[in-house]
Amino acid sequence: MSGYYHQEDLARFSEIGEHAPELWKKFSEWYGAVFAEGALSEREKCLIALAVAHAVQCPYCIDAYTQACLEKGSNPEQMTEAVHVAAAIRGGASLVHGLQMRNAAAKVSM
């Protein structure tokens, strides 16, 4: 194995259902329903997915939802802003934990 991530594996995603077909079926149905147009449009849901893909740093998801965003009519400006939202939350999440650091330091300090 030359590496952990292979682009071709994305198309093989459904193989994960081989030893748990019922769970895969449930996941697939739920996944499809999640991304269907509802109170949010399909385009908005894809932008959220793109942002989350960057937050969880999944290369398969980034590949899939970059394509999906384009196929729902989003443009690079909108997609870049979505990535910044993910980055801001990740950065903010680190920074806000600084309060834990401050609390911990305060507790042991004179």
Added chain:
Amino acid sequence: MSLLSLHHPLSAPGEQLRVLQNGHKPFASALAESGLFPLTATGIGVLQINVGKLCNQTCKHCHVDAGPDRREIMSRETAELCIAALRQTSIPVVDITGGAPELNPHFRWLVEQARALGRHVMDRCNLSVLLLPSQADLAEFLAEHRVEVVASLPYYLEQQTDAQRGNGVFAKSLEALRRLNALGYGRPDSGLPLTLVANPVGAFLPPPEHALEADFRREMERRYGVVFNSLHTITNMPISRFLEFLLRTGNYDRYMQKLIQSYNPAAARGVMCRYTLSVGWDGSLYDCDFNQMLDLPVGQAAPGHIRDFDPEQLGQRRIVIGQHCYGCTAGAGSSCGGATVKQG
């Protein structure tokens, strides 16, 4: 420059067909699994006349390989044969395409004759042609003859549009759209329909038509004060310049797989070749404009030239298919009238 002028191997239809025939599930098998093989015409509702390959633009995805360097152009004699064929029938729609069809010297005659026969006429317009000095009165001519303008605009932003259609094209397109709007085009109840046609700026499928139309309507009005009646989405066909792009950028296999995985039997049932007859610049007959560019004429059982036009035989002909046909059956489908499976 066109692929032809560059002497690119893919300027030859045979080479395109050779590339397309490699390795993927045959389109005939997909049709057979949906009970649609052999695919047959259901009549002729649209006479699509391609009046030539001359164009003032050289778009990166063009399936015609059109451009300023192309010289193939329909003669007056062939245009007269098209009108004679129309006169024999009640085909309701005449769809004039190119290249930039307006650059054919017989374009206006063809429009006048088809309108005099009471047919709905569509002009597949690249918009920038309206700004050429030689076409200064074109918009007024189209309005006077109540021609539907079907205008190509891949996206509502300059960057994407110019990336596909050439630098400066978006600004020219906006000016042309404003000129059309000023004449009443795109305004409800004016009787002057303005249809936008959007195709992806890259190797991906088009968005759902109703959703993209809503985005375009909002953004075109908000940003530019431009209005239109409807928007059609078209899938990029993996032939000619778009095929060259796919191969050059390493996107070919993935794009074909996507088209094949997205095969939709409902879209296949509604493909435009079933109700369209396509006429080439030299009068040859085809099932669609894509077959025309691949040199795939109508099957031998049907007349091959407009001079031998026979609506009975042609209206029930067997459609000639190939791997490129996946481009019209993916997702919500694709045709010169946009998605073939309408939603929303």
